[in-house]
Amino acid sequence: MMQRERWLKNGYADEPIAPDTDLKSAIETWKKEKNAVILAHYYQTGDIQDIADFVGDSLALAQWAARTTADIIVLCGVHFMGETVKILCPDKKVLVPDLNAGCSLADSCPADRFAEFVEAHPDHTVISYVNTTAAVKAVTDVVVTSTNARQIVDSFPLEEKIIFGPDRNLGNYINSITGRKMLLWDGACHVHEQFSVEKILALKQQYPAAVVLAHPECKSTVLALADVVGSTSALLNYAVKSDQQQFIVATESGILHEMQKRCPDKEFIPAPPNDSTCACNECSFMRLNTMEKLYNCLKYEFPDIEVDPQIAEKAVRPIHRMLEISEELGL
Secondary structure: OOHHHHHHHHOOOOOOOOOOOOHHHHHHHHHHHHOEEEEEEOOOOHHHHHHOOEEEOHHHHHHHHHHOOOOEEEEEOOHHHHHHHHHHOOOOEEEOOOOOOOOHHHHOOOHHHHHHHHHOOOOOEEEEEOOOOHHHHOOOOEEEOOOOHHHHHHOOOOOOOEEEEOEHHHHHHHHHHHOOOOEEOOEOOHHHHOEOHHHHHHHHHHOOOOEEEEOOOOOHHHHOOOOEEOOHHHHHHHHHHOOOOEEEEEOOOOHHHHHHHHOOOOEEEEOOEOOOOOOOOOOOOHHHOOHHHHHHHHHHOOOEOOOOHHHHHHHHHHHHHHHHHHHHHOO
């Protein structure tokens, strides 16, 4: 099998790396030689976050990608994030370390079924979470992230009929705090669905002074236990500014790396999932990216993200609308 055919089959460049290779130094060298930048989501492992040029949530990554002058953008996250960057930067080469890094939330919203759902409600404005494929974004009026979802929803009149997809938990949360009755697609993130109410209650007994931070993709039963509900970046910013010393964190545990870096004297306790064998909740897709794959990704410029031009032309409009509204709102 030819080299590239093997890579395509595996979803990443699986070339062997010399055992004595200083991966960090080599990646920095490739970046300079190729005029490349590395963008990493907060849910990546700590070593990838540390070598990235920018670390952020979905909104911040999209905003950063839209203004970079780099020739190559390496997106260390999951596939839909790479698609979003490619849609925003069609003339740049966009790479991801592993094409297998998908998203359970995006998978819960097949584009053909969502398009049928939209067609069945022609009088509705369509708001889609950024955790969706390009094809879903193409039948969307405006994209949102957890950082700006409430504000963008509130930018529409209260009587506006809205379809919100695909995350039912985020949609339910927005409905509950705005008094709206948005029509929700029945999708969810497998990570945020798995948090254990019983185990969080046990942690609250063990750490009575701890503040519970929760992402709005969590179930309502988990959000009911939270002291603070917000996006990944909002939870981080709250922890940095808070006078409290202990925090129970109900979102993907990768964010604890940045929380601990920014607040070395504070204690962050990951909220556990229902699976009794694990003390924290990790996204298996996010963990597919490694320093070795990042090294090969930059060296061989593979895998690169391509989006069908006709889909990209439609999908870029709701993304630009999100960025424009976010700028107007100062987000």
